[in-house]
Amino acid sequence: MKNTYLILISIIIIVVSLGIGPYRIAPIDVIKCLIEPKNSVNTTIVWDIRLPRVLFAFFVGAGLSVAGSAYQAMFKNPLVSPDILGVSGGAAFGAALAILVFNHFYFVQIFAFVFGLIAVYMAYFLAKLKYDLPILNLVISGIIVGSFFSALLGIIKYLADPNNQLPQIVFWLMGSFANVSFSAWGAFVIIALCVLLLYLLRWQLNIVAFGDDEAKSLGLNITLLRKLIILLSSLITAASVAIVGIIGWVGLVIPHISRLLVGSDNKKVIPTSIFVGGIFMVLMDDLARSLISGEIPIGILTSLIGAPFFAWLYKTQKRL
Amino acid sequence: MIEAKQLNFSYSDSTILKDIAFSIKEASICTILGPNGSGKSTLIKVLDKLLKPQKGTVLIENQNIDKLSLRVVAKKIAYLPQETDISFSFSVFDVVLAGRAHNVGYLSQPSKQDLEIAQKAISLVGIDHLRDKIYTQLSGGQKRLVFIAQALAQQAKILLFDEPTNHLDFSNQYAILNLIKKLIKNNHLTAIITLHDPNLAAWFSDTIIMIKNGSILNYGPAKDTMTAQNLSELYDTNITVLKNNDRLFITLSEFV
Numbered sequence: 001m002k003n004t005y006l007i008l009i010s011i012i013i014i015v016v017s018l019g020i021g022p023y024r025i026a027p028i029d030v031i032k033c034l035i036e037p038k039n040s041v042n043t044t045i046v047w048d049i050r051l052p053r054v055l056f057a058f059f060v061g062a063g064l065s066v067a068g069s070a071y072q073a074m075f076k077n078p079l080v081s082p083d084i085l086g087v088s089g090g091a092a093f094g095a096a097l098a099i100l101v102f103n104h105f106y107f108v109q110i111f112a113f114v115f116g117l118i119a120v121y122m123a124y125f126l127a128k129l130k131y132d133l134p135i136l137n138l139v140i141s142g143i144i145v146g147s148f149f150s151a152l153l154g155i156i157k158y159l160a161d162p163n164n165q166l167p168q169i170v171f172w173l174m175g176s177f178a179n180v181s182f183s184a185w186g187a188f189v190i191i192a193l194c195v196l197l198l199y200l201l202r203w204q205l206n207i208v209a210f211g212d213d214e215a216k217s218l219g220l221n222i223t224l225l226r227k228l229i230i231l232l233s234s235l236i237t238a239a240s241v242a243i244v245g246i247i248g249w250v251g252l253v254i255p256h257i258s259r260l261l262v263g264s265d266n267k268k269v270i271p272t273s274i275f276v277g278g279i280f281m282v283l284m285d286d287l288a289r290s291l292i293s294g295e296i297p298i299g300i301l302t303s304l305i306g307a308p309f310f311a312w313l314y315k316t317q318k319r320l
Numbered sequence: 321m322i323e324a325k326q327l328n329f330s331y332s333d334s335t336i337l338k339d340i341a342f343s344i345k346e347a348s349i350c351t352i353l354g355p356n357g358s359g360k361s362t363l364i365k366v367l368d369k370l371l372k373p374q375k376g377t378v379l380i381e382n383q384n385i386d387k388l389s390l391r392v393v394a395k396k397i398a399y400l401p402q403e404t405d406i407s408f409s410f411s412v413f414d415v416v417l418a419g420r421a422h423n424v425g426y427l428s429q430p431s432k433q434d435l436e437i438a439q440k441a442i443s444l445v446g447i448d449h450l451r452d453k454i455y456t457q458l459s460g461g462q463k464r465l466v467f468i469a470q471a472l473a474q475q476a477k478i479l480l481f482d483e484p485t486n487h488l489d490f491s492n493q494y495a496i497l498n499l500i501k502k503l504i505k506n507n508h509l510t511a512i513i514t515l516h517d518p519n520l521a522a523w524f525s526d527t528i529i530m531i532k533n534g535s536i537l538n539y540g541p542a543k544d545t546m547t548a549q550n551l552s553e554l555y556d557t558n559i560t561v562l563k564n565n566d567r568l569f570i571t572l573s574e575f576v
Contacts, residue, residue: 076407200427207421209408213370213401218474219394219422264408267429 006275013279018050020286054282056180060240061250061281063191065273066198067233068251073205073266074229075135081252082237085142089149090119091241096156096169109242116238119145124230174297175245177285187239194232205266247299249306254280256313321346321510322478327376329366336362338535349504351521352514354531355555360514364482368399394422397478398471402486409454412466416442419473441472461492481513497524522546522568530554
């Protein structure tokens with residue numbers, strides 16, 4: 001029942017958001033354009049400019065939130081975000097490298113995606129060098145890999161042309177949905193598939209959250225499941241970051257809000273995260289393109305609103 | 321029912337278990353006694369396939385557990401760890417339902433039947449009133465009951481308890497063991513338990529395995545093994561065993 005409401009709210013917010021921006025369109029006109037695309041300015045704006053942007057914002061918000069929820073269960077820690085294994089750090093380096101060398105958005109996306117995954121693989125490989133694979137090893141190797149890539153990013157920034165390339169890198173790191181189009185369909189597909197798989201795995205996340213020995217003795221192949229969760233979450237984050245840059249806080253805060261709404265059972269947390277995360281990101285992007293005449297980088301907004309909200313949550317909730 | 325053959329286990333440089341061999345028959349309670357660090361918990365984990373012994377085998381119903389998947393092992397053996405720290409506010413029902421994991425496909429959800437089995441397990445342990453409470457807010461004794469219900473929901477024939485009386489008060493220790501004993505006998509199950517209090521072990525167990533430095537010191541029916549001499553050797557202290565109407569009272573000799 002609750003999910004039906006969330007789906008309904010999502011649809012309403014998406015439709016309204018399609019009208020928001022420098023060129024305003026009333027919701028009723030948006031619906032007309034969606035149902036009956038005509039050769040008009042409204043149709044072009046709704047279909048070609050706003051729809052990919054708003055939909056991708058929803059996908060990214062949903063994806064990062066689900067990845068965050070899955071990681072929080074797997075790491076048995078509600079303070080974990082999808083970045084924990086260094087995916088964003090790797091992606092940031094990849095994007096900056098591509099800006100420095102190729103300066104073409106296509107390469108920026110590919111490099112960000114690939115280096116995001118490389119960073120996670122490195123963290124996983126490093127953790128595996130230990131005899132066993134307790135969760136703590138993963139956290140530590142994530143920190144190691146993350147700071148390594150942040151140093152590499154520093155080198156690129158240092159080498160970049162301060163008049164042209166450096167601002168590009170800085171802007172990319174702050175994130176934006178402004179240039180999203182349906183040509184990035186690959187990212188749409190990757191995020192959708194991975195979210196769907198994590199959605200199907202949602203009850204297993206409860207068992208994973210009990211810890212390794214407990215999950216194993218309950219009959220779970222924890223090694224396989226953990227690999228799967230890391231793979232799916234990393235693909236989601238890497239695909240998001242590759243297209244829109246770094247977006248903080250969503251993957252950390254939305255799982256908390258979802259648990260506040262429906263309790264800790266991941267059977268409910270995961271679907272709630274999908275919709276709450278999607279709605280949150282669409283609203284943030286609405287603000288990004290309507291608060292001032294220009295665009296506000298989305299990463300700034302999510303942190304600017306996410307951080308105080310988390311502080312409030314931290315203060316009012318006894319247990320996070 | 322469950323049989324250990326020449327089990328040897330070591331972490332990279334230190335040997336934990338040496339040539340452990342025993343066999344426990346169906347519908348009985350076996351207690352593992354031993355000083356701290358003697359290898360009790362490790363042995364329990366080896367029996368549940370959580371740790372792989374370097375040498376030796378564990379047989380359940382004459383099947384080598386090394387050849388069985390974790391899922392199949394979970395259908396046969398339930399393991400209750402000393403402590404389970406859960407970071408999320410799962411309800412008691414959610415925790416008990418986790419016992420059905422071996423019956424739920426990775427991409428699917430617990431069936432109606434799984435929910436019923438979990439509910440039955442809750443009733444069997446007598447914690448219906450806790451069903452919707454948050455697990456992390458329960459007392460130590462209540463938490464223990466929840467995990468006993470989870471083990472029952474698992475519907476395994478063999479239950480492994482690692483110090484079920486840990487952190488429980490004087491009367492709760494007895495209450496928990498009494499409940500375990502009742503459940504074991506009524507449902508024709510087999511239990512292997514580690515305990516620290518030889519008094520509880522003597523009252524509670526059919527057989528006793530005494531472990532010291534990773535080797536079996538003594539192994540047999542409780543009434544034969546629980547002697548002052550064996551216990552003194554096990555704990556490296558002078559221990560006196562008093563007898564009153566067939567009940568044993570075990571204490572340090574200096575207290576007598």
